[in-house]
Amino acid sequence: MGKFAPLHQGHQLLIETALAEMDEVIVVIYDCPETTNVTLNIRSNWIRRIYPKVQVIEAWDGPTEVGDTPEIKKKHENYIINNLKIKGISHFYSSEFYGEHMSxxxxxxxxxIDEQRKIIPISGTKIRENPFALRHYLHPLVYRDLISNIVFLGAPSTGKSSITSRLAEEYHTVWMPEYGREYWEKHQIDRRLSLEQLVEIGEGHLQREEALLSQANKYLFTDTNAITTYMFSLYYHNKAAPKLVELADRASSRYDLVFVCDLDIPYENTWDRSGEANRKIFQKQIISDLIVRKIPFFLLQGDLETRVRYVKDILNKYSKYKNLLNLFR
Structure with missing residues (x-):
């Protein structure tokens, strides 16, 4: 039993020792909003995904008090025995003081197990202070869920690359460049790509983005996504391959925050772009698609410095796993 906020190698040592010694293992995980914003179902799913043989019980109404007092001990004992009605436990695994009274x-x-933290010298408190510096104690699935993935959309020449790279520098993290542009420059024929090649862009972008999530420091700033590639497919082919449609649908819920870069900066008419008139049309299509998908977004306007200040103001109010409406209170 515990909070697993977050699950780290010390917890994993405990679980893996129990799995090696027992035929059945039960993990009770507590709701603890006073300790972490990471919701209980996210934390319990870490254990389910990494250790599918473990039975996970979510203690949504469990006692939140922590301490070595008779009253607090009794609350936890009553909850496990009378509320959860857990019986037939032969061994109680822990690395905390409560192991004695619960057993x-x-x-x-x-x-x-490793009560003195000599095998795995880490604690959840330390990790919460600086997950990036201590990410080697975290399973990749866990660390990924601690990162806020923030995407910037907009028509060509709306400043997406400029702001994503700048924000990565400001926040000492990494950013995901637009893979589609790199792919287009290598594979385009007469300024066009096939339906299959657009799918390859969507898949390649996603692969690179996933890899960068493990390197990110609190935020990953992403330039475009599969929805943009889907919109290009409709624009040039009047249709999209089923796989690209699927990737675009997945992108609808993939990002924590969505920013749309507006048209109020000068258009750079480079050889690989199709003109300012098409930029205006494509911008309208992107915004319309976001509205249809019911994806909330923030509109970025002004010069680069104004846009950066606006995003930083949003991030100062934003907290992953909290209601987005809190930004406006």
């Missing part, structure tokens, strides 16, 4: 209450063997 006595359950009539189980008190199995303490």
């Amino acid at each position: 006595l209450a359950l009539g189980a063997v008190n199995r303490l």
Whole structure:
């Protein structure tokens, strides 16, 4: 039992030891909004995905008090035995003081694992202070869920690359360049790509983006996504391959925040672009698609410095796993 906020190698040592010694393993994980914004279902799914043989019980109404007092001990014992009605436990695994009183209450063997943190010298408190510096103690699935993936959309020549690279520098993290442009420059014929090649852009972008999430420091700033590639497919072919449609649909819920770069900066008419008139049309199509998909977005206007200040103001109010409406309160 515990908060697993977040799940780290010390917890994994505990779980893996229990799995090696027992035929069945139950993990009770508590709701703890006072400790972390990462919701209980996210934390419990870490364990389910990494250890599918473990039975996970979510203690949404469990006691939140922590301490070595008779009253607090009794609350936890009553909750496990009377509320969750857990019985037949032969061994109680922990690395905390509560292992002694919980094992006595359950009539189980008190199995303490690395109580002094000599094997895995880390704690959830330390990791919460600086997850980026201590990410080597975290499973990739866990670390990925701690990163806010922020995407910037907009027609060509609206400043997406400029602001994503600048914000990455400001926040000492990485950014995801527009893979479609790189691919287009290598593979275009007469300024066109096939339906299949547009799918390859969507898949390639996603692969690179996933890799960068493990390197990011709190935020990953992403330039465009599969929805943009889908819009290009409709623009040039009047249709999209089923796989690209699927990638665009997945992108609808993939990002924590969405910013749309507006048209109020000068158009750069480079050889690889199709003109300012098409930029205006494409911008309208992108915004319309976001509205249809019910994806909330922030519109970025002004010069680069104004846009950067606006995004930073949003990020100062934003907290992953909290209601986005809190930004406006």
